Amino acid sequence: MQSRPRIPEATVARLAVYLRVLTGLADSGRGTVSSGELASAAGVNPAGLRKDLSHLGPCGTRGVGYEVSTLRDRIAGVLGMETAHACVLVGIGNLGSALAGYGGFGNRGFEFVGLFDASPARVGQRIGDLPVRPMEELDEVLAETRATIGVIATPAEVAQRVCDQLTAAGVRSILNFAPVTLSAPAGVGVRQVDLSVELQVLAFLDKQRGPAPAALGTALGTALAPAGGMA
Amino acid sequence: MQSRPRIPEATVARLAVYLRVLTGLADSGRGTVSSGELASAAGVNPAGLRKDLSHLGPCGTRGVGYEVSTLRDRIAGVLGMETAHACVLVGIGNLGSALAGYGGFGNRGFEFVGLFDASPARVGQRIGDLPVRPMEELDEVLAETRATIGVIATPAEVAQRVCDQLTAAGVRSILNFAPVTLSAPAGVGVRQVDLSVELQVLAFLDKQRGPAPAALGTALGTALAPAGGMA
DNA sequence: AACCGCTTGTGAACGCAGGAACAAAGTCGC
DNA sequence: GCGACTTTGTTCCTGCGTTCACAAGCGGTT
Numbered sequence: 001m002q003s004r005p006r007i008p009e010a011t012v013a014r015l016a017v018y019l020r021v022l023t024g025l026a027d028s029g030r031g032t033v034s035s036g037e038l039a040s041a042a043g044v045n046p047a048g049l050r051k052d053l054s055h056l057g058p059c060g061t062r063g064v065g066y067e068v069s070t071l072r073d074r075i076a077g078v079l080g081m082e083t084a085h086a087c088v089l090v091g092i093g094n095l096g097s098a099l100a101g102y103g104g105f106g107n108r109g110f111e112f113v114g115l116f117d118a119s120p121a122r123v124g125q126r127i128g129d130l131p132v133r134p135m136e137e138l139d140e141v142l143a144e145t146r147a148t149i150g151v152i153a154t155p156a157e158v159a160q161r162v163c164d165q166l167t168a169a170g171v172r173s174i175l176n177f178a179p180v181t182l183s184a185p186a187g188v189g190v191r192q193v194d195l196s197v198e199l200q201v202l203a204f205l206d207k208q209r210g211p212a213p214a215a216l217g218t219a220l221g222t223a224l225a226p227a228g229g230m231a
Numbered sequence: 232m233q234s235r236p237r238i239p240e241a242t243v244a245r246l247a248v249y250l251r252v253l254t255g256l257a258d259s260g261r262g263t264v265s266s267g268e269l270a271s272a273a274g275v276n277p278a279g280l281r282k283d284l285s286h287l288g289p290c291g292t293r294g295v296g297y298e299v300s301t302l303r304d305r306i307a308g309v310l311g312m313e314t315a316h317a318c319v320l321v322g323i324g325n326l327g328s329a330l331a332g333y334g335g336f337g338n339r340g341f342e343f344v345g346l347f348d349a350s351p352a353r354v355g356q357r358i359g360d361l362p363v364r365p366m367e368e369l370d371e372v373l374a375e376t377r378a379t380i381g382v383i384a385t386p387a388e389v390a391q392r393v394c395d396q397l398t399a400a401g402v403r404s405i406l407n408f409a410p411v412t413l414s415a416p417a418g419v420g421v422r423q424v425d426l427s428v429e430l431q432v433l434a435f436l437d438k439q440r441g442p443a444p445a446a447l448g449t450a451l452g453t454a455l456a457p458a459g460g461m462a
Numbered sequence: 463a464a465c466c467g468c469t470t471g472t473g474a475a476c477g478c479a480g481g482a483a484c485a486a487a488g489t490c491g492c
Numbered sequence: 493g494c495g496a497c498t499t500t501g502t503t504c505c506t507g508c509g510t511t512c513a514c515a516a517g518c519g520g521t522t
Contacts, residue, residue: 006439009432010509016431020410034469043412048510054471062470063518079431080438087430094332098325099426104410108427110434148437149430173433175426179251179335181274189436191429195330195406196339198422199318199380200247200310201240202404203341205420206379207311208237241479265499278481285501293500294488 007078011052015075017042018049022072034065081109086147088171090162091154092117092125092132095177099153100127110149114141118158135165142169149173156180163190238309242283246306248273249280253303265296312340317378319402321393322385323348323356323363326408330384331358341380345372349389366396373400380404387411394421 007015021041025033035053039046053059053066056078060066076082089100089112099105100115115132117123125132133141141147150166152159152174159178166174173189176182184190238246252272256264266284270277284290284297287309291297307313320331320343330336331346346363348354356363364372372378381397383390383405390409397405404420407413415421 007435008509009436012432012435013428016428017412017425019431020427021412036469041412043414045511047512050469050471051510058471060470061518062516063468063520065469079435081431085430085434094329095326098329101325102426104427105430108431110427110430149433173437175429175433181248181252181272183274187440189433191433193424193426193429194248195333195424196251196335196341197244197247198406198424199316199336199341200250200312200339201243202380202406202420202422203316204238204243204310205240206404209418209420239479267499276481278483279479281499281501282480289501291500292488293486294490294498296499 007055011055012079014042014044014049014052015079017044018052019072019075019079019081022068022075026068026072030068032061032065032067033071035060038066084109084111085149086111086113086145087149087151088112088114088116088138088142088145088147088166089151089153090116090135090138090166091152091178092122092127093153093155096153097127099151099177100130113145113147114138116141118154138165139169142166142171147171149175152176152178152182154178238286242286243310245273245275245280245283246310248275249283250303250306250310250312253299253306257299257303261299263292263296263298264302266291269297307340315340315342316380317342317344317376318380318382319343319345319347319369319373319376319378319397320382320384321347321366321369321397322383322409323353323358324384324386327384328358330382331361344376344378345369347372349385369396370400373397373402378402380406383407383409383413385409 018038021038022033025041035050036046039049042049053071056074059071059074087105087110089096092100092115096115096117100112105111112130114137115127115130116135116138117132118135120134122132123134148171150163150171150173152162152166154162156178159176159180160182163174163176163182163184167184167188172187174182174184174191176190176192177195179194179196181192182190249269252269253264256272266281267277270280273280284302287305290302290305318336318341320327323331323346327346327348331343336343343361345368346358346361347366347369348363349366351365353363354365379402381394381402381404383393383397385393387409390407390411391413394405394407394413394415398415398419403418405413405415405422407421407423408426410425410427412423413421
């Protein structure tokens with residue numbers, strides 16, 4: 001139960017959330033937190049949070065709670081954040097530009113070491129302190145930087161080809177924003193972020209509970225509440 | 232088993248993926264597909280796919296497969312795509328601009344009816360055929376358009392306030408890109424897309440299977456494989 | 463020094479999702 | 493017209509994730 005009995009994937013995702021909350025608490029000067037408070041801030045069940053944390057050994061004090069900075073460092077260590085991860089980003093359209101300029105990655109140990117695009121119009125632009133490079137230089141940069149994470153923000157038609165190129169050059173993890181299901185060789189992790197799917201799930205869940213608009217949240221049960229009174 | 236015994240959320244997400252694949256197949260002129268082929272294209276198990284599809288009643292022909300266009304329409308109907316969903320987008324930074332300009336939403340029945348930003352520098356810009364409006368007009372637009380979906384792409388500090396404003400005005404579903412856990416009243420669906428979390432999970436899974444680089448995918452067991460041979 | 467309240471960590475039950483195997487049903491070939 | 497093949501729809505089972513509930517341990521107090 002120490003280090004390698006495998007941590008469930010769902011737990012890992014939540015650990016990342018706890019880490020974010022703890023970082024905020026540490027910046028606020030908080031010394032300790034209880035599981036209840038932390039769970040509330042992370043939007044999960046307190047018991048589940050304690051079980052998640054139990055995967056990395058005892059790290060709290062009974063009767064007191066968790067020491068914020070200690071727990072933060074512990075989670076950061078488990079998630080492998082002590083060493084920065086080099087990433088390459090392929091596809092510098094609107095979304096790719098947003099990702100390249102997003103500051104939230106650097107704070108969490110992820111650094112883009114190369115931006116690539118097939119369009120000559122994009123090549124040569126600078127985003128932050130990185131130039132957009134042509135696809136021909138992808139293999140070269142991957143060999144030099146040993147980047148292990150590739151982010152795909154290209155149109156759907158070329159995403160599979162980019163994926164093949166990345167994996168062939170040794171990339172072991174891929175974050176894909178293109179709306180296609182990628183097939184990658186075994187040993188390569190692929191995570192898909194499909195914005196349309198998110199919206200469709202959201203709309204369906206709303207529709208599923210929609211037939212009863214007199215829900216709990218709004219206190220007025222009869223009127224259709226045309227949002228007139230709130231402004 | 233007809234319409235409302237509740238479809239599992241995981242199934243709904245996959246249905247959206249099937250829908251995307253089917254749309255592509257229909258455009259290619261394909262008449263029928265088997266569950267095996269469709270499952271392969273969607274990256275899931277054939278049995279699981281058939282189970283997912285069983286939630287919406289029998290829709291295939293034994294010995295033949297599924298009729299592409301029929302199945303597509305059926306799924307589209309279940310997901311509520313026959314009627315367009317009006318969305319508002321708050322926070323027109325890099326990411327917000329990318330979302331506003333992304334064409335993948337309109338094709339799937341989601342339409343932005345309002346773009347909002349607190350910064351006067353952004354207000355008045357046009358993205359596509361929509362102007363960026365000040366936050367003061369949010370309630371008004373929500374009341375007029377009856378938009379039920381709100382997308383938050385603001386900095387983390389103001390996301391909760393925006394969420395409160397959206398829910399107070401009747402928005403029932405929220406897609407949040409800000410790295411904070413939102414608290415919303417009951418009856419409001421919130422989906423979180425946290426790009427850093429995705430990267431951290433990816434990096435952890437890689438690290439977890441990393442200590443054994445002689446994995447299944449690469450046939451070479453000894454060398455460190457400095458990515459030289461593939462290009 | 464002993465008690466009491468608070469909080470963690472763990473064990474057990476519940477429910478759900480995923481995968482494999484089987485039966486029903488329809489089509490194609492003879 | 494009949495048999496065999498193909499593919500769906502379903503059922504069972506295994507494993508995982510989540511939740512509830514309890515025992516163990518620590519700090520503060522008297």
